[in-house]
Amino acid sequence: MRVPSRSSGPQPGPSVSSPAPARRSPASGRARVVPTAPPDLDAYRDAVAELLVEVGALADASSSRARQVLLDQRLREPAIAAVLDATPQGFIGARETLLLEMARYQPNERTSASDLTALVRIYLLSRIDVMWWRDTTTFLTDDQVDTHPDLVDLEWLRRRGLLAFRYQEQPATMLGRGVRAVRRKLRPDATPRTAGVKFRRTRREVVALLNDLARELARATPPATPPLWVTSLVRSAEHQYQLRRLGYAAMVPSGHCLGWAVDVEMAWFTRFGVRDTLAEILLARQAAGEINVIDEGQAWHVCVAPGARARLRSAYEAEMGA
Structure with a gap:
């Protein structure tokens, strides 16, 4: 699995409260120095890519101690520590959470x-x-x-022809799940193999971003290509923890629970020969500092950058006549 291309991105925006340990300097015993510039995301993504190569070399179960030593060393590198220290958990909290996630990790068919x-x-x-x-x-x-009130109902917009992308809701009843199963059996590749969105609400800026991406995909692909497909939008922390209990790689805290992240279907577009085109579109937006992208296999995680918020809000208001 390749690591998406790297971008310095805009200056970080505001934070979310977290029950994790209070923020402290990576170097214990020294006062935390407030950075004069935002973390370098180019350097961060480069450092993460290098770290992943070393983690992969220690993949077997007997290497757990070696992996912890590796992480203790590599997470303290300035490029990585600067980002972790700027999260709500701070460096110590982020490090401990990652180690706990690794200790609890169990592969299964649901997790990305x-x-x-x-x-x-x-x-x-x-x-x-x-x-x-x-x-x-x-x-x-x-x-x-x-x-x-900061979230809008996508169904209201869809019925008025104001959405350029598609999604499907999770069936709420046994009957609905049965109908979905029959449709999949009759037409297995008609739609992505995803449970659908639990909540069909999202931020106005996210609607503008998804419409923009969908139009760009349509311009870059043959006429018969299906529109951009969204598999996950806003999630509550309550739902995020439920996903974790079911075995999904639902991280905490998460951009989904802040309303700024979505998941975009990728694997399904392979059958239309346009997956790489969609990937290039997303990575170009990341390189421009508009989004953060994470390759999660079947779907890619996309989060709006604070620097793109004003433009996207203006685009939404112009499109919707607000």
Whole structure:
């Protein structure tokens, strides 16, 4: 699995509260120095890519002690420590969480983390999201997602022809799940093999980003190509923990629970010969500092960067006539 291309990105935005240990300097016993510039995300992604090679070389179960020593050393490198220290958990909390995730890791058919190397990659690259939005309040419960005024209902927009991308909701009943199963049996490749979104609500800026990506994909691909397909939007922390219990690689804290992250289907587009085109579009947006991208296999995780927020909000208001 390749690591998405790297970008310095914009200056981090605000933070989210977390029960993890208080932020401290990576070097114990010394006062934390407040950086004068945002962390270098080019250097961070480079350092993570190098770390993953070493973690992969220590993949067998007997290497757990060696992996911990490796992480203790490599996470303290300035390029990595600067990002982890700027997250809500701080360096110590982020490090301890990663070690705990690795200790608890069990491969299964649901998780996007196919092995320990993938788990480390997903966790470390997802810290960019929570660093960017560290002052944003987490959506704790399903009810908060369903009623929050900062989120809009995609179904209302879809019925008015205002969405350029597609999604499907999770069936809410046994009957609905049965109908979905029959449709998949009759037409197995008609839609991506995904459970669908639990919540069809998201931020206005995310709608603008997804519409923009969908139009760019349509321009770059043959006319018969299906539109961009979204597999996950906003999640409550309540739902995120449920996904963890089911075996998914649902990281905490998460950009999904802050409302700024989505998952975009990738594997399904291989049958249309345009997966690489979509990947190039996403990676170009990352290189421009507009998003953070994480290759999670079937779907790619995409998070809006704070520097793109104003432009996307203006685009949404212009498109929707707000």
